[in-house]
Amino acid sequence: MKRFVSAGVLALMAATSMTAVSALAETKVGMITTLSGGGSHLGIDVRDGFMLAIEQSKSDVEVIIRDDARKPELAKSLANEMLQKEKVDILTGIIWSNLAMAVIPEVVRDGTIYLSPNAGPSALAGKLCNENYFNVAWQNNNLHEAMGAYMKKEGLKAPFIIAPNYPAGVDALTGFKSYYGDVEGELFTKLGQTDYAAEIAQIKASKADSVFFFLPGGMGISFMKQYGGAEVGLPVFGPAFSFDEVILGAVGDAAIGVKNTSQWAHDMDNAANVAFVKSFKEKYGRTPTLYASQGFDTANLMLSALAKAAPSDAEAFRAALKAAEFESVRGAFKFGSNNHPIQNIYIREVVAGADGKPTNKLAGIAIENLQDAYASECKM
């Protein structure tokens, strides 16, 4: 029996190494991401991280990139275009969960592989999970769960929590509360809102002792600038999305000392990450954000699977993705039963960097081997 298996494995390896070259050459990848407007730096970093990995692999996978401008209807028509006209084998790139919900369920039901480099709405991890959908970033709740646990441990008594009113915002506050418990106050804002005067006034009037906010992209910058001007004086906490390197660059010293949670940090000490951060800085002249690391990991996961099987052999390709045999820049990485990562979530602190500008520094671990709360609802 054992001989049979090993012979089978050998035969498979021989077969896959032969198909590998052709699989790489013929594969077409469609990337729909946000490259303009207030959410653009997220998509730009995902794209740049992804393309860096493709370039380093020297593979000739064809990547078609389109800008969705954070508009669900545009993302949907782009997805149709990619599938019908361009006939892509793999889709990836969507940043925002409301766009993800508009595009992904239909696409994966019809048999296309989707690799998520960012959005991880709870529905896709639970009831709507699909064997063709792989999340390479996190389930939406994860970083917020970790911050809820951290703030509870740090003895903060009455946090005020804020998120935009869209699937990821709802997941964020659900995740936070599931690990923290009851909060002093919570607010949903409009997605893409630019003025937070009303919310900040309410924070000031409440009895809160701290503020937790999930406001990615330009929203986080607007909030932090206005929060500083209003002299509220309460400490702020958030997921890495509220304190990425671009936001820190715009907010400046006001963010120094702030703690945030992330599955990755640019000063993480593993060989893959050191090489990634160095080559990213060389190529693009800026420090990568977590979005860039997710784009890089997504591409490397895809390349690792393409080396084993062609997307046309769906069964084998899915198995190769699920095995996740690639060097993730975040260290250990594996998929749970619902194709979402099981991974460590870390605490980062904003400090003054070598050049005097604020930057994130790894400060410890918040939760080890965190798996999302929806895996049990997934029947796959």
Add this chain to the structure above:
Amino acid sequence: MSIALVLEQLLNGVQLGVMLFTMASGLTLVFGVMGLINLSHGSLYMMGAFICAYVAGITGSFWVGLLAGALGAGVMGAIIELVVIRRLYDRDHLDQVLATFALILIFSEGTSWIFGASPLWLDMPDLLGGSVSLPGGVTYPLYRLMIILVGILIAIGLYLLISRTRIGMRIRAGENDREMIGALGVNISALYTFVFAVGAVLAGLAGSLLGVLQSVQVGMGEPMLILAFVVIVIGGIGSIKGALVGALLVGVVDTMGRIFLPSLFSLILDNADATSVGSALASMLIYLLMAVVLAVKPKGLFPANA
């Protein structure tokens, strides 16, 4: 719910209101005098913010940037009036909407071509950072207070311009009877260019002032434009007074709704549901307000040609 919170939200509402008025007054003047629907007004707002951020970045002075933003938008407004808008006065509204929508696309693409797709940042002048204490236990950001002040000055300035000057007289005459004032020998094309440029200066000023609080990015004008249209529909199209009342109404209702609706719903629903239902309803509130106003007064609160 403390008095201080209500007062502070009222100030926030007024602050949003005066900025909306600054946007809407140009829009309503252009419609009232020239009968033109100008969708590209939001692009002039965006151009003001971009020019302000760019010039402030070079010179290091916000005030120089502010001046450049307002004047730059004005010059740009005059240019598009001369080149494009002028040809639209005799066309029907659908042609005007199409042409000015095309201008939005041109401005947006052009801006991201020149400045890139990533947002620009405008730093607050040091002089206006921080907060001040007001009576009633309110501490309020100094910068927002300055915006309210500027808005009030603009409202007074516009009132004086329209009711006390020769050019204002012509604008009022133009609103009442466009053909007659041409027949009386007034240089109507110069008047139109002037009115359009004034609207553009105000839009650019609003963009520069708000750019400090937010991020300066492509597409920032359209949400403001939609609100400004709501304002002039509520106030009565073509009426400056209507624009002022409508803007303050929209500003206060929107700000108050965002905060007090979720608390109101939490009396009958549990917290999480109240938050989501309240926020959803709050974002619709100004449109409900518009529907109610139009049901009672179909031509808006202060119809211009009543």
